[in-house]
Amino acid sequence: MKFKSLINDTLQEAFNKINIAPELITVSDASKPEFGDFQYNGIMAIAKKLGSNPRDIASLLVDNIHSDMISKVEVAGPGFVNIHIDNSWLGNQVTNIFKSENFTIEKNQNPKTVLIDYSGPNMAKEMHVGHLRSTIIGDSLANLFEFLGENVIRQNHIGDWGTQFGMLIAYLEEVQQNSNFDELKNLENFYKLAKKRFDEDVAFANKAREYVVKIQSGDKHCLELWQKFINISLSHCDEVYEKLGINLTKDNVRAESFYNDLLPIIISKLEASGLLKISDGAKCVFLPNSETPIIVQKSDGGYLYATTDLAAINYRNDILKVDRVCYVVDARQSEHFSGVFWVAKESGLCKQDVLLEHIAFGTMMDKSGKPFKTRDGGTVKLVDLLDEAIVRAKDTINDRANFADEEIEKLAKTIGIGAVKYSDLSINRESNYIFDWDKMLSFDGNTSLYMQYAYARIQSILNKFDSEIFGNIELQSDIEHKLAIMLLGFEDILNRAANDATPHTITSYLYDLATIFMRFYEQSPILKDDIPTDIKMSRLMLSSITARTIKKGLEILGIEVVDRL
């Protein structure tokens, strides 16, 4: 349910009655419990505009609010409007959620086509921690938009084109002849060996350069080798996606090479738009207020990543008919994207009303605040990081004991991977974040384990009860009231997370929800003998909805729950 919109509408009706037209009504959560559930702060601004007393207007407004949703509205301070939600109305609404398959959240009736461009590994290298954030933030956004009913296109813009591939293909051909094919299993090493050959052997280097030209001009033999290399690299990625539980398959791949044939067309389109200038022999587009241009074609005729990005935008605009594109890419590329977006719009490669967004994220740091590296300063392979997370998760659970070996393996995997994802998604994506194993696998505070624990506790109750739950929710206390308010706010939160492309608004919400549930759990016994049936049912329903909300929220983030912990 769009809870806040409903309240906004109620206020709007009251404003209509008193002939005042506010610009935009947005109630916010009450800043203090004694102020009720929601507050409206817009009166002061309106009063100033009208030149009248805010308290007078507020009183007039309050007198004209009539809704069974609201039990009490009052004017406070200089002209705040404090809104209290009616308990029996609220109880009915959460009962509806209990009965609903989908939390009474309706799919968007006019779905937009939203393309999420994420993960984007480089085929010449194994996936490392640098790919983690793009992959899980992008995947969670795609899940979110899908849940809200948008038409989602997931795309993996893999780096499979460019000069380095000549070297790799030449080397691949060499080792294939030596029947030493296993080397490809370790991509990092393969790259290093190829580079070594390239640096040490002039003949090999020349061959590598030839191969670049051959691939790009469509030489059959070279393309076959290239394809073989890409397939193997992609399989490495698939293993990681599988382990991480990411919804990306080979079908989602739209590689750089995919746009190769479009590149000359982009140049001529840019020429036609009149934006293209030649500077030092390179074809460039100059941006307003910037001295450094975007180069789309090098002086030697080669194309650059900006050209590929423009081709991708053009393809997405013309063929895929997108309404919104989210580029989930490192914040360091923000200038690149703002430039490319400007060119795309200015040149007409992309319609004006398509929303092009750089979903930027910060760098992963270690505990001392330096970029996350291995002990000897190398990049950390993503597979290694995930495996370590699972091992550490196992240690954490083992302290608690009494699980069968088989169960513990499964638990460790779910919890370890979930913890990696949660700790990343729970941070405002734009800032750098400190990767800390201990915090990640802690049960305290806004962590995945606290959430898992809350969920498991509820499952334990529901399993114990194990019969039909019926009746209506009747809210008995402040904490039950608060819990119901939270549960009803789920859709608002999801919409906000989708609008701002901020998964961490979901984790914050889930943490608040779980915290309130824990308090409810402490003070409201459910299955004790002396609890009357109607209260028992009411509390079971509240618990059940809480569990389902936690599960759905985590599912959107790409995190699985466990029933026992």
Place this chain on the structure above:
RNA sequence: GCGUUCGUAGCUCAGCUGGAUAGAGCACUCGCCUUCUAAGCGAGCGGUCUCAGGUUCGAAUCCUGACGGACGUACCA
């Protein structure tokens, strides 16, 4: 140099479409298990929201500047 971005409790972070006394977790001090999972809950301690101006009835939030950090800065992606 120029540009982008960040600066909130000892630490890790919320809050930022301007609203009432700035919130969590960790750490530290205390209290609560014969009763649904104590990996929990409650209480306390801890702040010049980097600094200086400005706009406003009202600023952590918006604007300007300074200081400090990160990143970027034409033929790599």
